Amino acid sequence: MPSPQPIPTLPKSGRFTLPPVLMGTACEGCGALPAADILAETLGAKMAVVCPASCAATFSLSYTGMAWRVPFVHWIFESAPAAATGLRHAYDARGLKDVHVVCFAGDSGTADIGFQALSGAASRNENILYICYDNEVAMNTQGQATSTSTPLARTPTTPGGAGLLRKDVPRIMAAHGIPYVATAAVSHPDDYRQKLRRAARITGFRYLQVLTPCPIAWGYPHPDTLDVTRLAVETGLWMLYEVDGGKWRVSHRPKRRRPVREYLSLQRRFAALRPREMQALQRRVDGAWRGVR
């Protein structure tokens, strides 16, 4: 259950801070909060945010306070990049070319119900910065599986474990030929910040997918969010890379990849995993890194 207390890990600096009225709307240990905060801190006041239905939409705004200090709209689930397209062109028509139009969307709003609008805006190379905060579930509706769920994860809609396919959205976005694609993780804020800064200097469609764990859906104690995220990176399950102008670069290579078992065993969603299944995931990760220089 969401906690009524403010989360202790929330950075106090930056431009995304929950006013008291919104404190109860976010959960302790929510990975999306630092993802939003680092975004706000890095881009500053020159942006407007379109946020489709998601946890973030819920904890961003109330009638008596908002967490963002920039224009913000709580948008329809499936069409944030389309709305952002219109806003971008309106700003362009009004000569506000230096204002970033940013989508801050969850993985459902990105990879599933919002996928058509995402692909459409990318195909037109709209001058938009798109941030997908990926907690691998539809957490605004109690954590159902999405197409970015880690294979074999248990969720309310996959009680026997999610399927073996995970939609690799960053690669799909790179295949659109857009100028910038990157992955990031809240455990590696400098890497994330650097990618945001790079993206902010580019014109055209820019896509970042940030791993933002959810202690409730994933089933780990809320103070461990950053540790769990770090393990996702250090086991190699979540690869940090960027595709800048078509050039691929791994931005953080774990010195010695830790076994995925260490990451999986921390989380209740993988509690029923058999050793054979863990090995299958390990082989998948090994395979993914084989081609990486």
Place this chain on the structure above:
Amino acid sequence: MRTVELLTGNQATARAVRLAGVQVIPIYPITPQSAMLGEIVRDVEQGRFPCEFINMESDYAAMAAAIGASLGGTRVFTATNSQGLLFMAEHLYTASGSRCPIVMAVVNRGISVPHTRYADHNDALAVSRAGWIQVFCEDAQEVLDTCLHLYKVCEDPRVRLPAMFCYESFIHSNTAEGVAVPDPEAVVRWLGPPRVEALLDPADVRGLNPPTPPEWYTEFKYAEQQAMTRALTVLPEVAAAYADAFGAPPRGLLDVTEGERRCVLVTMGSLAKTARRAVRELAAEGVPAALCKIRVYRPFPVEALREVLAGAEVVVTLDRNCATGAHGALYEEVRSALYGLPRPPRVHGVIAGLGGRDVTVSQLKDLIQRAARRSSPFDAPDGVAHWLGLTRDRVRDESPQFHPVARR
């Protein structure tokens, strides 16, 4: 002040949009709106029309972008119909709830299944509860005039609602007629610069659409309702100002023919054109009948209609739409509007012209004459619609397998 040109409904729309100085056009092609899209692209490409034209990836995205652009403070246009309009449905509510003065052309086309590319009003009427002003046009001239009216109406601070003007697939969209086009500079002067509030403005930071508690939701909906009610005043006011400025015909909420109103045919869209001729021919033959065209369907002009129909004996509603399990839209609205009149007229509902089915002058003359003569003029009992020109042999009641299928 006006020059007559040969324009299709689609061309009249494209011209009106250019005259209105629209700034952003997010749009997605659909038959038969696509020819209009082509006109706009040509104007933009050839430098005649400086605007942000966005080739969207779907109809719902087009409406999402239209709203985004409106929230960004610009004058916006888009167009769709049939499947595309239904695909937009969710966003239509977003537009009205956000009080965006977007103007949209809807080229009325029947809804699949069965697949059709031809005219009826089921598309626009399916979204008639979405908080949009809806105006149904009779010809290309009315299309052009109405589009210009609506930018003025929608951006009026008393209204601030989106609007769609409707005209029919192929009957209007692809048929050329003489259209009097007003002088561009005079339109700019008359319409003025966009009065679109930028709700998403870096200079005035606001957060839009917070989760709304039950204590507030009703009031927002009531405010929309009040704006819609005020549109009943603003629409004819703007049309009158336009008529004054350009020597155009005055256009009210309704359009009623001269003469005795004992027997009145109520309809909208292109059927009004056919009915106009039927009524005129009947008058020449000594059968008095009148036509009442519903021009503005949302907000529905209840008071104006009651005034027109107060003395009538019989009313025939001609619906180019059907609501399975209910009645034609006009039949329901008209019956409801007449409730409480001291001596209300009989109302007979007729469904006609679905999926582009032709409706002829002689059919309408026959309808009116039968309705004028007999208290139960049609096969259908009171309260049940008469389906005009139905080939009953095709619908075998004993066969539940009447599906639109083909075999090799």
